Amino acid sequence: MSATAVSPLITVEGVHKHFGSHHVLKDVTTHFNAGEVAAILGASGSGKSTLLRMLNRLETHDAGRIVVDGIEVNDDARALEKLRAEVGMVFQQFNLFPHLTVLDNVALAPRRVRGLNRDQAAERARELLERVGLAAHIDKHPFQLSGGQQQRVAIARSLAMQPKVMLFDEPTSALDPEMVKEVLDVMKQLARSGMTMLVVTHEMGFAREVADRVLFIDQGRIAADAPPEQFFGNQDNERVSAFLGRILH
């Protein structure tokens, strides 16, 4: 990318994070451009989820700087709400609102944050739920859906805010194997539509097929950052090879 291009959508500069005495992230510096799909891999406890969660301040960073879409990520509550409205997040455990219907789960934030009226929000929610293949379930409550369906509702819920970037925190890790595909299919479709996506995952197939870029986090540092062909191809990094060996059997 040329130097005259627009500044990156997300900039992470010299970021550190401690949990007590545990140094989770060590001097992490990277950036993500609009339209990019990045897969973030690493062993559990490597700090990959923490890195993702710092981008919308579900975790604080102890040192360094994070800028998302021109907004400095810090404790300024107003700026934070604005930032979060632009950053969608999908969780491992779905975190749907159990007391609301599927439609209301998706329509709530556009009404409250974007100021849409009830009909506009419902209309947008219906379109998105149709897109993720759940048009028939809009009046159900989350507990009536399978894990895969719930996660697709969660994706639609984030998309309803029309975010500039979507963060996925192990979106298929809590799913039964037969439901992983339906969620990954929705994510692939989203990637093709040009959405900027950061995906913490253990789905190597998805990383290889869909990602523009694979980041490997090891012991709190970015140990590798390469296009998937290179990452999964001739790998000269020992730790990456060891990790891939464990994952791919």
Added chain:
Amino acid sequence: MIAAAALLMLILWLITIPLSWAPEPIGNNAQLFADGTRVTVELTIVAGLVGVLLGLLAALGKVSKVLPLRWLASFYIWVMRGTPLLVQVLFVYFALPEISPLLRMGEFTAASVALALNVGAYNAEAIRSGLLAVPKGQLEAARSLGLSRWHTFVDITFPQAFKISLPPLVNNIVALLKDSSLAFTIGVVELTNAGSQVKSTSFQAVPVFIATAIIYLVLTTVMTQISDAVERRFDIEGKLA
């Protein structure tokens, strides 16, 4: 729920009729019993509503990030739960006016204030446990959608916490209904006081207090009916078979 609430209203309107059918000394004092019942229910509703509001405020204070608010809420709960309700009723009615004439209240108001303050402290713990029982992921999801703190509370936390807090809250309100009899001590003519007056004039303690107890039992039963209906209304997951 509406049906149960209507039933309560109906009981209050028509209670004089079955009471007047009862043999002496109940029948000829039906009006006194009915008035006492009405006052008991009024005390319960007024103190109950204020008490839920106080409980909510104190619960929010206790989970607040602001240390003085936490202290204030803890102090309030500590005092109200650690002292007898009877002392609180007497204090509000007799002691507060001595501290400041502005705090002079009528019997009914003083009883309502004391009962509300007392049940509020118990409600605070019920509501706080509900607030703490809402999974952290719910807050994270709400925040990550850009919902403000206010909307996160109103749309996400509170409805879920309320559902969890409901059974202990109802428990507290049923206890409040019975504890409202302590208003007797400052001269409020509620149900127990009415019964006691009838006993003094008729000298027939057995039928009088059996009748009094039965009326309390009817009221608490209707209240649990109402709360069951509310619980079922919020039970979208069908956990209550």
